[in-house]
Amino acid sequence: GESVGLHLPTLSVQEGDNSIINCAYSNSASDYFIWYKQESGKGPQFIIDIRSNMDKRQGQRVTVLLNKTVKHLSLQIAATQPGDSAVYFCAENKEGDYKLSFGAGTTVTVRA
Amino acid sequence: ETGVTQSPTHLIKTRGQQVTLRCSSQSGHNTVSWYQQALGQGPQFIFQYYREEENGRGNFPPRFSGLQFPNYSSELNVNALELDDSALYLCASSLAGSLLYTFGSGTRLTVV
Numbered sequence: 341g342e343s344v345g346l347h348l349p350t351l352s353v354q355e356g357d358n359s360i361i362n363c364a365y366s367n368s369a370s371d372y373f374i375w376y377k378q379e380s381g382k383g384p385q386f387i388i389d390i391r392s393n394m395d396k397r398q399g400q401r402v403t404v405l406l407n408k409t410v411k412h413l414s415l416q417i418a419a420t421q422p423g424d425s426a427v428y429f430c431a432e433n434k435e436g437d438y439k440l441s442f443g444a445g446t447t448v449t450v451r452a
Numbered sequence: 453e454t455g456v457t458q459s460p461t462h463l464i465k466t467r468g469q470q471v472t473l474r475c476s477s478q479s480g481h482n483t484v485s486w487y488q489q490a491l492g493q494g495p496q497f498i499f500q501y502y503r504e505e506e507n508g509r510g511n512f513p514p515r516f517s518g519l520q521f522p523n524y525s526s527e528l529n530v531n532a533l534e535l536d537d538s539a540l541y542l543c544a545s546s547l548a549g550s551l552l553y554t555f556g557s558g559t560r561l562t563v564v
Contacts, residue, residue: 383555
């Protein structure tokens with residue numbers, strides 16, 4: 341079936357290093373993607389989004405890359421900090437649809 | 453500006469019982485979406501409410517139902533609870549047609 345998923349369930353990163361979190365999607369009709377961060381005991385928090393007419397979008401310390409050819413999405417976090425420890429989800433949407441479809445998530449742990 | 457508030461934060465119910473979860477949307481938002489997040493998984497769309505009517509529904513049985521009130525707050529009702537209903541239930545509010553959700557912190561439901 342069509343789904344959004346992440347390549348790795350866990351990622352351990354040294355503080356100060358850059359993190360790369362990957363997501364593969366199979367639905368070529370998806371045209372909008374969002375990365376969320378979810379900390380323990382909290383709901384998902386919006387990080388950054390990107391539409392399918394873009395390849396790259398940058399925010400504060402974060403960059404999302406979209407490769408439509410291989411249906412791949414990544415989130416890069418620069419200079420990872422302890423506060424970046426959380427579960428990260430990618431979510432997709434098809435034009436005209438009213439819902440987001442989430443992947444299973446990647447747990448990022450930042451080592452001091 | 454207030455965020456999304458959900459109540460209760462935790463709840464334990466017995467199999468076969470009924471439960472009502474509540475959500476107050478963010479100020480200015482008129483659409484509410486509900487998601488179920490099983491442990492270790494990404495959120496799964498249950499349904500969305502706009503103008504006090506169900507606007508779309510995911511793959512959940514009819515024993516999952518909802519309401520939206522004139523002040524845009526919402527309830528999620530689950531009848532005949534099953535053990536597999538144990539999950540974090542997330543409410544997200546947004547403007548109509550927008551996928552820029554604000555999520556609440558969720559209600560942790562445990563069915564025993």
